Amino acid sequence: GEDVEQSLFLSVREGDSSVINCTYTDSSSTYLYWYKQEPGAGLQLLTYIFSNMDMKQDQRLTVLLNKKDKHLSLRIADTQTGDSAIYFCAVYFVTAGNKLTFGGGTRVLVKP
Amino acid sequence: EPEVTQTPSHQVTQMGQEVILRCVPISNHLYFYWYRQILGQKVEFLVSFYNNEISEKSEIFDDQFSVERPDGSNFTLKIRSTKLEDSAMYFCASSERVAEAFFGQGTRLTVV
Numbered sequence: 270g271e272d273v274e275q276s277l278f279l280s281v282r283e284g285d286s287s288v289i290n291c292t293y294t295d296s297s298s299t300y301l302y303w304y305k306q307e308p309g310a311g312l313q314l315l316t317y318i319f320s321n322m323d324m325k326q327d328q329r330l331t332v333l334l335n336k337k338d339k340h341l342s343l344r345i346a347d348t349q350t351g352d353s354a355i356y357f358c359a360v361y362f363v364t365a366g367n368k369l370t371f372g373g374g375t376r377v378l379v380k381p
Numbered sequence: 382e383p384e385v386t387q388t389p390s391h392q393v394t395q396m397g398q399e400v401i402l403r404c405v406p407i408s409n410h411l412y413f414y415w416y417r418q419i420l421g422q423k424v425e426f427l428v429s430f431y432n433n434e435i436s437e438k439s440e441i442f443d444d445q446f447s448v449e450r451p452d453g454s455n456f457t458l459k460i461r462s463t464k465l466e467d468s469a470m471y472f473c474a475s476s477e478r479v480a481e482a483f484f485g486q487g488t489r490l491t492v493v
Contacts, residue, residue, distance in 0.1 A: 300481065311387075311486035312424070312472060357424065366437045367412065367479050371424040 271295045271362045275372035282380050287345040289375045291358030294339065300361040301334060302369065303343045307354045315343075315356075345377075353379045383407045385485035387473050393491045394463055402458045402488045404473030413456045414474040414482060415448065417441075424472065430456065463492045 272294045281287045293301075302317040318325045318332045318341075325332045331344040341360075345352055358372040386405045394400050406413050415427040428438045430448055447459045456475075460467055470489050474482040 302481075304484070311385075312474075312484035314481075314483055317481065359424075361479075367429050367431075368414070368426040368437060368439075369416075369424075369482060370426075371416075373423050 271360070271365045271370045273358055273360050273370050273372040275356075275358050275375045277373070277375065279375055279377045280380060281348050281377065283348060283350060285348055287343075287348045287352065287377055287379075289343045289345075289356050289358075289377065291341040291343075291372050292339055293341070293358075293360050293370075295360075295362050295364060296336070296339065297363040297365075298339075298360045299363055301332075301341050302359040302361075303330075303332065304357040304359060305354045306357065306374070312357065348377075348379050350379045350381060353377055385473055385475055385483055387471075387485035387488050389488060390486065391489045391491070393493060396465060396492055397462050400460050400463055400490065402460075402471050402473075402490070404456045404458075404485055405454055406456055406473065406475030407477075407483060408454070410475035410477050410483075412436075412476045412479065412482075413448075413450070414476075415458045416472045416474065416484075417469040418472065418487075419466075419469040427458070460490075463490075465492050468492045 303315045304312040329346045333342045355374040357374045359369040388403045413430040418424045428442045429436045470487045472487045473485045476482045
């Protein structure tokens, strides 16, 4: 079946780069997403990548996709304290129908 | 910027009572979804809705759940007889096309 996994926690110093990793099981993925959830808030769509791409850059965010290893990463350059949040990887699998399958979320803590 | 809005932000209800969670999707979107997140668990798909009918539903979405689009703007989730295990954050989402869902802030449902 379709599954998405993420590491639970990442601690990073302000100004450094953060890299959040995600793995998924099914090769029928078409769209892969990163959502951000701040305390008490909803799921904010940060960026997404199509499965026919290897990389997408959007300002401080870089998404890398390794289809062979079924590995997705989100790099945040020059991490700021406002980047402290939970980051969710979500995958749209063709075989799973019109829905997103979420990872468990990575809590990112940015230290000054 | 258009956004998905959900009301209420927090609902407390007694076990066995009916609750209705409300959502206003983004106006030109055609696909509507409900997801939920039980504390400490992954965000799970409940149901998708397109062209005034349910297009997909998960195993969680049993006869106790129903969705409705009563007018041109609202999208509701009804739980007929709430159970303790229905306590969760419920997220509404909408999308213009398949995938690329935008989420609301969520409604925290507490069943006591």
